[in-house]
Amino acid sequence: MMERTLFVDPARCIGCQACVxxxxxxxxxxxxxxxxxxxxxxxxxxxxxxxxxxxxxxPIAPCAQVCPADAILITADGVVQEALKERCIGCVNCVHAxxxxxxxxxxxxKLQYKCNLCYDxxxxxxxxxxxxxxxxxxxxxxxxxxLERERPxxxxxxxxxxxxxxxxxxxAVVVGPSFGRSAVPGGx
Ligand code: SF4
Ligand code: SF4
Numbered sequence: 001m002m003e004r005t006l007f008v009d010p011a012r013c014i015g016c017q018a019c020v021x022x023x024x025x026x027x028x029x030x031x032x033x034x035x036x037x038x039x040x041x042x043x044x045x046x047x048x049x050x051x052x053x054x055x056x057x058x059p060i061a062p063c064a065q066v067c068p069a070d071a072i073l074i075t076a077d078g079v080v081q082e083a084l085k086e087r088c089i090g091c092v093n094c095v096h097a098x099x100x101x102x103x104x105x106x107x108x109x110k111l112q113y114k115c116n117l118c119y120d121x122x123x124x125x126x127x128x129x130x131x132x133x134x135x136x137x138x139x140x141x142x143x144x145x146x147l148e149r150e151r152p153x154x155x156x157x158x159x160x161x162x163x164x165x166x167x168x169x170x171x172a173v174v175v176g177p178s179f180g181r182s183a184v185p186g187g188x
Contacts, residue, residue: 009174015048055170162186
């Protein structure tokens with residue numbers, strides 16, 4: 001997990017779309033939202049879940065590993081950037097490689113877009129736009145120690161098990177006590 005990172009708490013998400021709107025304001029992909037906000041079991045439940053890039057640490061950025069154009073760069077502090085416009089050829093490899101279903105391809109531009117943790121902000125210690133506008137703290141930016149101070153007893157996971165392949169991530173998810181210290185099933 002990165003020291004200062006984004007925590008996703010699905011139990012707090014009310015599906016209000018503020019993060020989707022806030023993401024559109026980020027300077028790095030102006031006007032396009034990179035948040036995937038899913039409504040789960042519509043008609044039977046009010047549950048919703050925001051998905052952002054988890055900035056995979058181990059294996060490091062599967063999306064970047066499969067990119068034939070070397071279009072996805074990783075900063076020294078572990079933030080996986082969206083594709084460089086001048087390099088991306090829109091081959092969709094990164095979409096297939098991402099275990100969390102994060103990258104989007106604009107077919108008309110042959111260009112990949114994805115969450116880059118609002119690097120223009122987070123590299124200066126500011127929260128990404130989504131965490132800035134989320135009214136419930138379902139998307140929250142800071143250190144684990146700060147989160148624990150604000151939410152005593154909180155448990156987080158930064159390992160996800162995809163049918164036996166464990167992915168260690170730079171961002172983390174808030175989980176219930178039943179997960180203990182084991183990897184969370186991927187795709188939760
Ligand atoms: S779509 Fe672009 S960023 Fe994704 S793997 Fe292909 S060239 Fe790389
Ligand atoms: S979550 Fe997907 S897009 Fe983000 S670093 Fe991991 S593989 Fe790449």
